[in-house]
Amino acid sequence: MASIKFLLLLNILLLFAAAVISHDLKEIQGQCKDGKPFNCPEQKGPKSPDPSGKDGHIDPSSQEDVPSDPGADGGGDKPADGDKNKPDCPNKNEGGNKPPDGGNTPTPTDGDNKPKPNGDNKPADGGNKPKPDGDKNKPADGGKDKGKDDAKDKPKPKPPKPNDPVSPNGPPADKPWYNPPLYGQPTLNTEYKGEWVIHNPNVGVNAMQLQLMPNNKAVWFDTTNLGPSARELGPKGNCPPNPDNNNEPDCFAHAVQYDVESGEVVSAYVKTDPWCSSGHLLPTGDLISTGGNKLGEKSVRLFKLNDPEPKFVERENGLGGGRWYASNCVLEDGSAVVVGGRNSFSYDIVPPKFDFQPKVINFPFLQQTTEPAKGNGPPVENNLYPFLFQLPDGNVFIFANDRAISFNPKTGETVKEYPALPGGSRNYPPSGQSALFPLRLSPDNSKPVPAEVIVCGGNKKDAFPNVDERYTQNKVFTPALADCNRLKVLADKPAWEKEQDMPSPRTMGDLLLLPNGQMLLINGAKKGTSGWNDAEDPNLTPTVYMPENEMGKRFKELTPTNIPRMYHSSSAVLPDGKILVVGSNSHQFYTFDGPFPTELRAEKFSPHYLDPKLDNNRPVIKEDATDKVLKYGKPFKVTFTIKSNTNLGYGDVLVTLLYPPFTTHGFSQNQRLLITGVDKIEKNVITVVAPPSGKVAPPGYYMMFVNHLNVPSRGMWVHLD
Incomplete structure (x- = not known):
């Protein structure tokens, strides 16, 4: 009997043990x-x-x-x-x-x-x-x-x-x-809010339009038909006839080449008027300038990358339509669309070369978005310098006034219509800011690439006729908008999503993509619009936008400047991560007295990530051990060092590619940042896969940065094709 009881007890214990083991296995499987x-x-x-x-x-x-x-x-x-x-x-x-x-x-x-x-x-x-x-x-x-x-x-x-x-x-x-x-x-962070320095006290020519070139020279230019600048063309006695001013001799420079390292200024000749023109880089690194005013409205100008005598070579009537206040967008093959302009409801397709036959495509969307005349005045427009971005599917996104579509650039056919953005007008002259979010790639380029656009600031639809002398003698400076809104442009049912408001309202400012994927709002005003003497209350405070943070914690104000940068000012991100800030002229002519005088000082701003306390954690690219020519979809090597001698691994670093934009009137045309796919990291050598095609990254020159936990290296120039 005792043996039977023992066996029964043993059986019960075994069943209990099996149940416990089964439960633990389910916990592990979870x-x-x-x-x-x-x-x-x-x-x-x-x-x-x-x-x-x-x-x-x-x-x-x-x-x-x-x-x-x-x-x-x-x-x-x-x-x-x-x-x-x-x-x-x-x-x-x-x-x-x-x-x-x-x-x-x-x-x-x-x-x-x-x-x-x-x-x-x-x-x-x-x-x-x-x-x-x-x-x-x-x-x-x-x-x-x-x-x-x-x-x-x-x-x-x-x-x-x-x-x-x-x-x-x-x-x-x-x-x-x-x-x-x-x-x-x-990420590594800092309380540092940046620093301003005067890089050159007098550059002589206002920077209405600005392009950073792949040789670390910036080219900027102004109008040619509104009087002298503050710099002679040189050498002494060189006074070519000005075709936009009755062929009168003109001894003054209206364009310069600026060494962003040394601050050296070299005068450059431009013939036809590039006032309120547009531009882009060719895959070769040469600058193409398009349109302008008077004889310049159909001009195509070429500025060679390494010309020993900096100048624009021009083809008058090279475009099929007049392009005054137009925007350019580089496409997948290096060609570009030149869209709109005053009373131009069409766009030109410009091949990736200087000599070509004009090709114009009608584009009714521009007429549909034009704000009509108020009273007996001219049309208010509110849709000039439209925001343009090539999308990863090869189509082009355009935002004008308060509406947006995407279209096939080869035909002009509308691909997708987006809801209207309420609140006001965002393009010239209310002049808000817009950028394409960084495009984030996977290591084998197999994942779809999300695309999202942000639009910030601008002003009410009637802000321009309420302040400009063509419509009123009783100026009212309407406060600018402070809102930001985002749109996922490739979504099945896209809708505008309210972003956190900026800390201060802004019109005529620039929105720059930074090497680490954040963005910088800089320049502009808090009241009024673009136009001569049409704004007041300058916005002196650069503001970093950190989209990776939770809502309510995405904007941070940095150190303000004491130099107003109003109408016709520009800025650019440099290879060392600093921001070049130049220009400002709210007047018809160069004016050096009264409110907001013409500004000829060049400044550099060091953003938050250039805190000297972060230098120990800042990567340094070894250019002699890094690939400089990148091929679509192919791996390439980036070698770097770091002062801390840390052996960084996967998840510690990012490699970004920044396309240098053409900036004018508050919009950085062709601006683009790629967050590339990292394949592996071994002994501070990163194997990266280049973007898959020109739809994601148009061919040409990019600044490449290695970022360690949001701290960027100095950039180096690479070429992608």
């Missing part, structure tokens, strides 16, 4: 994805169904708390070196790459993008200083492994790989744009 533990290196596999059930549309409710699985479709970022195809989790950080559960998951940020205290992820220094190199991979709780206990409460989500694009629609505007995050750990 931490796995397709049979793999969540904290193992990602394995490539078959494509999984979209968890949203919306064919690529992300569920907005899940964006902040549960990162997406970038490896679900097998086309995401590759595992770090040394981890490829490993079936088991590594026991330590191998090859300089971070274990996903080792304390490197990005933490929430505050207004300055500093990590918030949140338990185990709180940095020991409170988040205000860069993490010491020696503690880079050390868990914030001192190394205590809580994974086993936490997993019994709820499964931990698989952290996202950095540098993996979101769905074509991206997250909603009230959530951070970069999801998953750009980096595998919190």
Whole structure:
């Protein structure tokens, strides 16, 4: 009998043990994805169904708390070196790459993008200083492994790989744009708000139009038919006839070439009037200037990249339509569309060469968006210098006045219509700001590339007739708009999404893409519009826009200048990360007394990321060991050093490519930033894959930067084709 009782008890114990083991196996399976533990290196596999059930549309409710699985479709970022195809989790950080559960998951940020205290992820220094190199991979709780206990409460989500694009629609505007995050750990931040210096006290010619060239020379020019500048053309006695001024001798320069390093100014000759013209770079690096006023309205001008005697060579009547206040957009083959202009409801297609036959395509959208006349005055327009961006599908997005479409540049056919943007007018003369968000690529270029546009500022529809003397003798300076709005242009059902307001209203300002993917608002005014003497209350404060932050913490005001930069001012991002700021002339002629005199000082502004305290963490590109010619879809090498001698790994760095824009009247034409796909990093040599085609990145010269946790290197020029 005792033996029977013993056997029954033993059987009960065995059944209980089996149940416990089964329960524990289910707990472990809950931490796995397709049979793999969540904290193992990602394995490539078959494509999984979209968890949203919306064919690529992300569920907005899940964006902040549960990162997406970038490896679900097998086309995401590759595992770090040394981890490829490993079936088991590594026991330590191998090859300089971070274990996903080792304390490197990005933490929430505050207004300055500093990590918030949140338990185990709180940095020991409170988040205000860069993490010491020696503690880079050390868990914030001192190394205590809580994974086993936490997993019994709820499964931990698989952290996202950095540098993996979101769905074509991206997250909603009230959530951070970069999801998953750009980096595998919190970024390095600073309280530094920048510094202004006078780079040249008198450049002689106002910078109405500005282009940075791939030889570190900036070319800018002004009108030729409104009197003398403050600089002689030279040499003495060189006074060619001015065709736009009755062929009277003109001894003054109206264009210059400016060395952005030394500040040297060289006069450059321009014949026909480029007043309020447009432009773009050819794939060769030469500058094409298009349109202008009077004899210049159909002119095409060529400024050679390395001409020993800087000058414009011109073809009068090279365009098919008059292009005064037009915008240019470079296309996938290096050609460009030159869109609009005063009373020009069409566009020219300009091939990637100087000598060509004009080709004009009618474009009724421009007439449809023209603000009609008020009373007996001329049309208010409100749609000049339209915002243009080539999209990753090869079509062109255009925003004019308060409306937008995308169109096929070869035919002019409308591809998609977008909802109107309420609140006012955003183009000249109310002159808001706009940019295309950085285009984020995957390492093998297999993922769709999200495309989103932001539009900020401008003014009310009647702001211009309320202030300009052509309509009124009782000037009213309407306060500029302070709102920003975003549009996911490739979405199935695109809609404008309200972004956080700017800290101050702005018209006539520039919106520049920075090397690290952030943006800078600079120049302009708080009241009025573009036009002679039509604005007041200059906006002296540059403001950085950080779309990676949560709503309410995306703008940060930096150190103000004391020089107003109003109508006809320009700016450009330089290879060293500084901002060149030049020009301002609210008057018909050069005027050096009264309010807002003509400004001939050239300034440089050092943004927040140039804090000297960050220099120890700033990469330095070794140009002699880095590829300078990039081919579409092909890998290339970038070699860099860093003062801290840290062996950086996957998730620590990004490589960005910045296309130098042509900036005039508050719009940087052709501006584009590519966040390239990083394939691997080994001993501070990054293997990067070039953009897939000219639809994503038109051929030509780009500034290339290595960014370490939001701290950019000095850029170097590379050529892409």
